[in-house]
Amino acid sequence: MQRELLNELRKTGKPIVFVLCTGSSLGLEQDEKNYDALLNGWYGGQSGGTAVADVLAGDYNPSGRLPITFYKNLEQLDNNLSKTSKHQGFENYDMQGRTYRYMKEKPLYAFGHGLSYSKFVYGNAKLNKNVINTNENLTITIPVTNNSERDGEEVIQVYMKRNNDALAPVKTLRAFERVLIKSKETKNIQLTISEDSFKFYDEKADDLAPKAGDYTIFYGGTSDESGLKNLQLKVN
Incomplete structure (x- = not known):
């Protein structure tokens, strides 16, 4: 439902800032076309809303960097997915192709990536x-x-x-x-x-x-x- 809502919001023609609340990486390749900016709020806790507001209003110049890799989709982890299991899951835990240290493909958002109001x-x-x-x-x-x-x-x-x-x-x-x-x-x-x-x-x-x-x-x-x-x- 959230994905469908984001798609409908895009149709308004208004600039879309997507505030993402997550504890880990998500495959957002199919959603990226529906937002102009992405602000990762993680699990913000008690003051999370204030922190997000400060960034969106320009009162704080963000400088955070991703501590993990945001893959484009599950296909980028294809060699680690179960093909036979009733429930898709990881069966191969080799590091090959995983994390910024061993990944040769281009992820959606790289480890260490982050934007700022400064250049x-x-x-x-x-x-x-x-x-x-x-x-x-x-x-x-x-x-x-x-x-x-x-x-x-x-x-x-x-x-x-x-x-x-x-x-x-x-x-x-x-x-x-x-x-x-x-x-x-x-x-x-x-x-x-x-x-x-x-x-x-x-x-x-x-x-x-x-x-x-x-x-x-x-x-x-x-x-x-x-x-x-x-x-x-x-x-x-």
Whole structure:
């Protein structure tokens, strides 16, 4: 009924802001055409209504980021759905194709995604070293500019991928920081990627172990690679 109501509201020609109250991700691909903006209220609790009103009225500049992946539909999880069970459900719990770390398809809304009333532009980041050892920390400095008329908070995110390793995740979040950046201001954000970030599962050790090799460092305000810049790193 809620889906049908949203469809009827769209027919009015009025701009539609969809306030979604949910505890997890939903397949909204078929509904996205029926709203102009989506505000996820989660389970807001006692002050949830006030918080939603503040965002909609522009009294608060939102800066939240998704802590989960919003898949387009169940078909994107097809390899995990029961084909024979009377009640559709998960039978295969392999990570392949699941979560931002192993999903190669484009989701509806990516892990780490979130909009703001401010517009942030990322400059070219620098690493303190382009070649490090497995027992070293890495420092990345990222210039971020608030290219808008309104102060806002940005969540700077750094992901890492181990190149040429079919068993490694597509990318993994290794550092992040929420930063207030005033209108037209540029800040150089320095984040540390710890030596533990270069540890991956090793079958011989049956544990995490340092892995040398070539890595790609991604940085930006989302996990979606179309919104990320990257640098190359060599680990000895």
